[in-house]
Amino acid sequence: MIKTGIIGGAGYTAGELIRLLINHPDVEIVFVNSSSNAGNKLTDVHGGLYGETDMRFTGNLPLDEVDLLFFCTAHGDTKKFLESHLVPENLKIIDLSQDYRIASPSHEFIYGLPELNRRAICKSKYVANPGCFATGIQLALLPLAKHLMINRTVHVNAITGSTGAGVKPSATSHFSWRDNNLSVYKPFGHQHLDEIRQSLAQLQNSFNASIDFIPVRGNFPRGIFTTAYMDCKTELDEIRRIYEEYYDDHSFTFVVDKNPDLKQVVNTNKCLLHLQKIEGKLLIISVIDNLLKGASGQAVHNMNLLFNLEETVGLHLKPSAF
Helix, strand or coil: CEEEEEECCCCHHHHHHHHHHHCCCCEEEEEEECCCCCCCEHHHHCHHHCCCCCCECECCCCHHHCCEEEECCCCCHHHHHHHHCCCCCCCEEEECCCCCCCCCCCCCCEECCHHHHHHHHHCCCEEECCCHHHHHHHHHHHHHHHCCCCCCCEEEEEEECHHHHCCCCCCCCCHHHHCCCCEECCCCCCCCHHHHHHHHHHHCCCCCCCEEEEEEECCCCCCEEEEEEEECCCCHHHHHHHHHHHHCCCCCEEECCCCCCHHHCCCCCCEEEEEEEECCEEEEEEEECCCHHHHHHHHHHHHHHHCCCCCCCCCCCCCCCC
16 A cells, blocks of 8 residues: 655645545555644535544644655745655655745656656656646647647637636636636736646757737636647648557547537546647537646645656546536
8 A cells, every 4th residue: 555645635625635535445544733723523624525534634744654745835845844844755745735846956856747758757756747727738739849840929818717727816806807707817927827838849859939828717616727828831641640649558649520618627637638620720629627637636646756656546437417
């Protein structure tokens, strides 16, 4: 059994991660750390876990008792923790924050997008889980980068559910503001652009095109619906072949014939991609669940790779029928 610990256990991504790990046949959760909830039952915060666990949050950090440590912490906190704590030499880490997503000689984290770095993840010790927007956008563009086809501006619009803002209430996450409402934020300057550019350049050394990204706050709880388009002379049949070939041996990303709906992926670790060619423009539609494929589901996928498990184990999740 893989013995795991979680730091930052009270947020949405931690709740989904706990749900997945409790039902994973090869995992035992040793501790869930939350200084603000220490002593309280997990179900006091994550009510969906009633009947599945009697565990309580702890303020302790028994790092020597676990094989793998998940960080579900705020951005910046993982780096602070690792700089101020000694961690056991054999402890593996998956960080769901943005602290180590950009490659640097100063750290050993591998960027944890399995559709890009599966082999490197399998051999690694520390994994930086990708951002949610970054996951949906990269999966829409990676096959083009592999074939050196991103040479013009890519226009991206992506709308995300309210859970993407985290569990702590803010002016733009309250129901009364979010419901029946849409708004743009961080246009052309979202923090996930750096990791997207890094991945595209990994496949396409010549990549220097602009990515014009408009993030949008949606009036729904979970999911990310991405549309990306660019000028493209290649015929649609050839583009589809390129995408199907790229994702042929990947377990969670699928090229589909029909225009996808967000509800097809909510509560799953899937990404659905749909391709269209219209008057010289290539349109790629990408849909994911921001809390699963964009966060906790992908973290479990990375865990499976780190420990040489079949990569889909514990992730056979199904969307709602409605």
